[in-house]
């Protein structure tokens with residue numbers, strides 16, 4: 001193993017470690033890092049346990065009757081709920097991820113009567129991260145599920161500051177009442193997310209064509225994925241956990257627990273814009289031309305912007321051949 005490999009522990013394989021055990025400093029260095037990170041996590045977990053933020057969360061989970069009855073509904077005839085963490089980041093390189101992990105570890109310890117275990121995946125989790133997380137009782141997955149795990153038992157997905165696409169992947173993969181009703185989503189407040197995207201929607205074309213830090217084209221792609229969250233709004237019960245509190249703001253800003261409660265007979269396709277034949281927003285390439293279209297899905301009334309074979313165009317129409325620009 002090159003000494004450079006020590007800098008990037010992602011590249012260290014178990015076989016390297018076994019081979020190096022008795023004859024180099026490599027293992028000592030990795031084990032040193034693990035030891036130091038475990039000490040650091042210990043401090044953070046203890047500090048966080050005694051914080052007001054965690055005390056309030058604990059009180060909500062323990063004593064809020066509505067929260068408890070949603071847990072019982074998700075449990076059904078099962079005795080335990082599995083916790084799956086996606087998008088934690090690397091605890092080795094981020095204090096934010098350390099605090100986010102501390103929350104998971106404490107919840108698992110304090111609610112072990114209904115939380116069965118923790119599985120975690122993030123492509124940036126390093127060997128050191130994985131060893132520390134395993135020492136803290138998590139099982140680190142090696143397979144990238146693209147956040148599309150099919151839910152066939154009660155599962156709490158903890159996705160701290162996950163990208164919208166990943167949350168949409170999870171909802172899309174489980175787009176039926178029997179699966180969605182078995183899920184709890186601990187993530188950035190859906191209500192907050194929808195509110196902030198609606199603000200952007202009001203002025204989607206405003207220069208300099210950047211929204212939420214994304215160029216407009218990317219914004220539109222993400223905007224479409226928000227439909228999955230928006231579609232469930234009426235069927236979501238949200239419990240604010242951290243809100244906008246100053247303490248731990250950078251690590252846990254506006255986290256909520258979301259429970260989904262859908263009628264088993266609900267027509268899921270009708271919840272999404274494309275399925276309902278109502279408004280749509282599309283961006284893509286069509287043969288040789290890039291396009292952006294928004295419409296009401298009924299064939300009339302549309303806005304198109306395209307390069308149309310080299311010639312840029314903008315069309316706005318009310319449909320039926322009448323009223324256009």
Ligand SMILES: C[S@@+](CC[C@H](N)C(=O)[O-])C[C@H]1O[C@@H](n2cnc3c(N)ncnc32)[C@H](O)[C@@H]1O
Nearest residue numbers: 086087088089096121122123124146147160161
């Ligand atoms: C916005 S960051 C949040 C990281 C961290 N929780 C934080 O608050 O700083 C999104 C995270 O999603 C992770 N990610 C990307 N693809 C993923 C996947 N397929 N499954 C799980 N996590 C993924 C990224 O590596 C990144 O750490």
